[in-house]
Amino acid sequence: MNNIKYYVLTQKDINLELFSNFDRYQEVTKCWRKENNKWVVKDILFTEQWDHDNYKSLVKELKNTINTGGTVFGVFENNILLGFASLENEFFGSKKEYLQLSALHISNEYRGRGIGKKLFELICKKANEMGAKKLYISAHSSKETIAFYKTIGCKEAVEYNKELVYKEPYDCQLEYLL
Secondary structure: OOOEEEEEOOOHHHOOOHHHHOEEEEEEEEEEEEEEEEEEEEEEEEEEEEHHHHHHHHHHHHHHHHHOOEEEEEEEEEOOEEEEEOOOOOOOOOOOOOEEEEEEEEEEHHHHOOOOHHHHHHHHHHHHOOOEEEEEEOOEEHHHHHHHHHHHOEOOOOOOOHHHHHHHOOOOOOOOEO
């Protein structure tokens, strides 16, 4: 794991081949849900496994992020993609202080090795350079995902982005003060 390199990706870097060894697999058994204005952990069982269509959509989304002035980071070992994160370029919130962390994914076999934390740090540095005061995350509600974000200091968002809530109603809306 000492051959790991982090890069800002370009339009030409992002294609289906980039994800040929990437494994977006997750066994989910518990998720956070808001009930009666309180957060509770519920038994919710499903398997998340991206297929060809998911990767095609992802390529389109990441290219759009770059095309609209956002940034995509990739982490590699021996030219194999281990993880990626993307930051959008559109400020929002009542004070226009949020930028969105739109993706942060680590290939299944490389989780728990600090790669996600390092990608998060790179995203925060970039967002800060762009003038953001807060990072906004519409996070997968699985217990493990929320534990990761809480461990690195994320909290429930003060302001919810209604568009993101509409797109992913079961996500947890988080923020990180830069």
